Amino acid sequence: MHRIACHECDLVHDIPPMPARATARCVRCNAVLFRAQANSIDRTLAWTFAGLVLYVVAVSFPFLAMKNGPIFNETGLLTGIQLLFEQGIIPLATLVFLTCVLIPLIQMLGLLYIFVPLKLNVRVQYAMPVFRLFKHVKPWSMMEIYMLGILVSIVKLGKMATIIPGLAVIAFGLLIFVLNFALASVDSHMVWERLEGGS
Amino acid sequence: MKPARTSALRLGLVSCSACHLLSRKPQALDHGITYCPRCGEELHQRKPNSIARTWALVIAAMVFYIPANVLPMTITSAVGTVSADTIMSGVIYFMQHGSWEIALVIFTASVFVPFLKFIILIYLLLAVQFKLVKQPKDLTRLYRFTEAIGRWSMLDIYVVTILVALVKLGFLADIEAGPAALYFALVVVTTMVAAESFDPRLIWDVVGEKHE
Numbered sequence A: 001m002h003r004i005a006c007h008e009c010d011l012v013h014d015i016p017p018m019p020a021r022a023t024a025r026c027v028r029c030n031a032v033l034f035r036a037q038a039n040s041i042d043r044t045l046a047w048t049f050a051g052l053v054l055y056v057v058a059v060s061f062p063f064l065a066m067k068n069g070p071i072f073n074e075t076g077l078l079t080g081i082q083l084l085f086e087q088g089i090i091p092l093a094t095l096v097f098l099t100c101v102l103i104p105l106i107q108m109l110g111l112l113y114i115f116v117p118l119k120l121n122v123r124v125q126y127a128m129p130v131f132r133l134f135k136h137v138k139p140w141s142m143m144e145i146y147m148l149g150i151l152v153s154i155v156k157l158g159k160m161a162t163i164i165p166g167l168a169v170i171a172f173g174l175l176i177f178v179l180n181f182a183l184a185s186v187d188s189h190m191v192w193e194r195l196e197g198g199s
Numbered sequence B: 001m002k003p004a005r006t007s008a009l010r011l012g013l014v015s016c017s018a019c020h021l022l023s024r025k026p027q028a029l030d031h032g033i034t035y036c037p038r039c040g041e042e043l044h045q046r047k048p049n050s051i052a053r054t055w056a057l058v059i060a061a062m063v064f065y066i067p068a069n070v071l072p073m074t075i076t077s078a079v080g081t082v083s084a085d086t087i088m089s090g091v092i093y094f095m096q097h098g099s100w101e102i103a104l105v106i107f108t109a110s111v112f113v114p115f116l117k118f119i120i121l122i123y124l125l126l127a128v129q130f131k132l133v134k135q136p137k138d139l140t141r142l143y144r145f146t147e148a149i150g151r152w153s154m155l156d157i158y159v160v161t162i163l164v165a166l167v168k169l170g171f172l173a174d175i176e177a178g179p180a181a182l183y184f185a186l187v188v189v190t191t192m193v194a195a196e197s198f199d200p201r202l203i204w205d206v207v208g209e210k211h212e
């Protein structure tokens, strides 16, 4: 049994040990109190490693290309951000860079920093602050919206030229799902208990 | 699951916002900052200055919303002609060119979602301030809804970034981000932070007080 207060309505619950994959919900406001996960550590690590591979492909390979007669213009994920920087629109460039490039990377590296030591049963410094940071950045990871932006841009430019999606777009699209699977495999309650472990 | 049927506040407990550890409220909490005994996060029984901060951010976002819609979002120069497009003229362009689905997507994400967020957040703030909570469950649902939809307003910012990258020098046309893009980014960020500063537990506090 452990006591937990609902983070959305503050009602106190006493929760018995739960079977894997069970979800505890608040009896008053129906908020998810927590989800118990089976093999949380292995699954999170597997998805995170897959995500990192896709990330490297998404950043380094051609993203979109535009073809109009003899003119062929190839861009990478970072091209637009770089051009916004050059145009002097730095806050905007920073925002796009953070939400679509840096924060997804921080999420994956954060997961590795927490879950590799848990898997190996060793302790690392700053694990708790890292896991706290990991939880705080989550709403600011917006790759799926960028993907919709690509779709809109293709329709917008479709009459002017041919848009050719590159390998990186496919990797980027897959990364959205893989990162979501990684995040969904995280059993926060278990992580906090293990990080606290013994002390 | 046997609920205690009381709020942590009334039991003199405080729940950590990061690790959800429930601990006895330290004496020092009323006078200064105290930290979670497990993870080190700052402890608060309710988000600090929730109502005032949310109001300030909502009002700021509403102010940014005006230039975001009035000023040009993109400036396109093609063979000697320069045209500036606002969000609405972009929507109208798509409607006239038969892509009404895209027009609808952009209109929803850029114009309607921020507007809806203003209305819902102001409604929640007034309900809590004037203690007019009849259906706390519905209000909580509304709050979750605003939290979930806000991020989609980033769409047009991304479209501008992608267009700038694809259509650049050497091409027939050149697209640059207009001043509205910056205001638009400010609208998205301030409304997201506003939703985050609002504490949904305040809704339930109103109901709890009434039953006393």
Ligand SMILES: [Zn+2]
Residues within 6 Å of the ligand: A006, A007, A008, A009, A010, A011, A026, A027, A028, A029, A030, A031
């Ligand atoms: Zn609840």
Ligand SMILES: [Zn+2]
Residues within 6 Å of the ligand: B016, B017, B018, B019, B020, B021, B036, B037, B038, B039, B040, B041
């Ligand atoms: Zn904590």
